[in-house]
Amino acid sequence: MNQSIECLWRKYQQTQFLFTQCLSSKISFAIITAHNPRGEILAPCQNRLLDRKLQQEILKLRRPYRAMVGASQDWKHMEKSWAVSTDKASAIELGRKFNQNAIYYVDADKLQLIPCLLSQLETSLGAFSPRVNVVHELPYMV
Numbered sequence: 001m002n003q004s005i006e007c008l009w010r011k012y013q014q015t016q017f018l019f020t021q022c023l024s025s026k027i028s029f030a031i032i033t034a035h036n037p038r039g040e041i042l043a044p045c046q047n048r049l050l051d052r053k054l055q056q057e058i059l060k061l062r063r064p065y066r067a068m069v070g071a072s073q074d075w076k077h078m079e080k081s082w083a084v085s086t087d088k089a090s091a092i093e094l095g096r097k098f099n100q101n102a103i104y105y106v107d108a109d110k111l112q113l114i115p116c117l118l119s120q121l122e123t124s125l126g127a128f129s130p131r132v133n134v135v136h137e138l139p140y141m142v
């Protein structure tokens with residue numbers, strides 16, 4: 001396996017999640033971003049454009065959604081993301097449409113890392129709630 005892909009997959013497994021309010025542990029939802037397709041770091045203006053396109057696609061689903069941020073453990077890398085109340089298959093399709101290596105899926109407070117473009121296996125990451133940080137407002141993505 002390519003070492004850089006394996007390293008990236010490990011980083012995805014350490015992600016923290018920033019929300020402005022708690023979500024019920026009884027709901028299922030996907031966490032999807034449009035930032036940095038295929039793991040390539042883009043300019044902030046490119047990421048904002050992709051994020052707007054993703055939000056338009058989410059609106060077409062006619063499902064509840066909420067803005068949030070996925071962050072590295074040290075919070076040095078952050079990506080604007082969306083928590084979307086949708087099924088896993090639709091979430092994977094959306095991740096692929098926006099060239100994402102992976103998405104997250106939460107069901108009954110169980111967090112899964114699910115590949116979209118990568119060939120890794122779906123990975124269970126344990127409880128979701130300990131990874132959630134409730135913040136007054138989401139950081140501005142420069």
